[in-house]
Amino acid sequence: MVLILCSIDYTQIKPNMKQLLIVAMACYGLSAGAQVRQNSNFIYLYSDSVIYANSIRLRPDFANGLELRADSRRVPIDQVKFFGNEQGFFANTRKLSYPGYSEFSERIIEGRINFFRQVRYDPYVYDRGYRFRGRHQEPVDVRMFYNKGFGDLKKANYSNLQEDMADRAESMDLLERYRKSRSTSKILYASAGASVIASFISFVVNAKQNQDLQPYSGKYGVQQNFNPRHTGFGLSFGLLGLGAGLAAGGYMTGLQGSRHLENAVDAYNR
Numbered sequence: 119m120v121l122i123l124c125s126i127d128y129t130q131i132k133p134n135m136k137q138l139l140i141v142a143m144a145c146y147g148l149s150a151g152a153q154v155r156q157n158s159n160f161i162y163l164y165s166d167s168v169i170y171a172n173s174i175r176l177r178p179d180f181a182n183g184l185e186l187r188a189d190s191r192r193v194p195i196d197q198v199k200f201f202g203n204e205q206g207f208f209a210n211t212r213k214l215s216y217p218g219y220s221e222f223s224e225r226i227i228e229g230r231i232n233f234f235r236q237v238r239y240d241p242y243v244y245d246r247g248y249r250f251r252g253r254h255q256e257p258v259d260v261r262m263f264y265n266k267g268f269g270d271l272k273k274a275n276y277s278n279l280q281e282d283m284a285d286r287a288e289s290m291d292l293l294e295r296y297r298k299s300r301s302t303s304k305i306l307y308a309s310a311g312a313s314v315i316a317s318f319i320s321f322v323v324n325a326k327q328n329q330d331l332q333p334y335s336g337k338y339g340v341q342q343n344f345n346p347r348h349t350g351f352g353l354s355f356g357l358l359g360l361g362a363g364l365a366a367g368g369y370m371t372g373l374q375g376s377r378h379l380e381n382a383v384d385a386y387n388r
Contacts, residue, residue, distance in 0.1 A: 154268065161188055162200040162268060169193065174203040176222075184220070195220045200268060209234050209271055211263060223263055223271075227380075229387025231282065233274065236261035264383075276300070279379075283386050292382035299375025306368030313361030320354035 154160060154168055161169040171188035179185045179192075186193040186201060198220075200209050208222040211234075215221060223234035262274040264282075272278045276297045283289040 159188075159203045160201065161186055161193055161198055163193075163197050164199045165197070174201055195222075208237075209263065209265070211236065211271060214263060214271055214273060223261075227383060227387070229383075231264055231266060231383055231386055233383060234263045234265075234271065236263075274379075279382070283382065286386045289382040289386040292378050292385060296375045296378040296382060299371050299378060303368045303372035303375060306364050306371060310361045310364035310368060313357050313364060317354050317357035317361060320357060321351065324351050324354060 154162060155170070159171050159174045161171070161174060163169070169188050169191070171191070173187075173189055175187050176184055176195075177187050184195050186195055186198055195210065196212065198210050200207065201222075202208070207225040207228075209225065210220055211223050212218055212220040221236065223236045225232050225234050227233035263271040264274050264279070265271050266282065272282075276293065279293055280290070283293060
């Protein structure tokens with residue numbers, strides 16, 4: 119395509135056609151620059167340039183920081199937007215973290231919308247690599263991000279996803295179910311916390327009352343109105359049990375909401 123364009127006699131092209139041709143060439147250049155051989159080991163920089171290598175490893179430097187090594191080349195991780203190797207595909211979350219420290223999230227869902235989960239790396243155990251292991255957790259939590267293609271990462275929350283999934287009705291319906299489930303979960307957790315606090319206060323009050331009712335010997339003999347079976351802790355244990363039940367309900371509701379969100383992403387990626 120480039121050879122054909124270069125062989126054209128531009129003096130024979132009308133001004134409007136020239137403009138269209140320039141736009142077409144610019145679009146071709148942008149699309150060609152955006153293409154990445156994802157079946158190769160590569161580093162995608164914030165400058166939109168790509169580095170290919172036979173081996174890409176995350177390793178500690180002399181200052182005990184981290185750097186990417188593409189074969190023999192050293193690449194500062196603050197310049198890296200994405201990298202891919204045989205261990206997976208990873209995105210830098212520097213722009214979404216405070217105070218801008220470079221860490222990487224692994225892509226665990228790939229499609230029109232890609233999901234990433236924050237992972238930890240132990241630079242002294244190279245064989246483990248920089249990789250999230252296992253998915254027996256909620257599919258969405260506060261350490262998750264998403265993007266489209268090689269675009270900037272966004273936090274995986276309702277407001278961001280609502281904007282990016284607006285063109286798929288099924289996903290929007292599931293996303294609304296996710297929002298309602300998460301709201302209900304927060305209410306249940308807040309109620310559980312209130313019940314536990316009330317239970318603690320009740321324990322303290324009843325313990326103080328029982329201490330005041332302890333039998334004593336004095337000038338007038340043993341106190342007569344003390345009943346060791348009447349401790350008053352029934353309400354305290356009841357509030358504690360209620361708090362535990364509400365917390366369990368909040369967890370299950372939140373888990374159900376996360377499944378709605380995962381289904382929304384799956385529906386969008388179909």
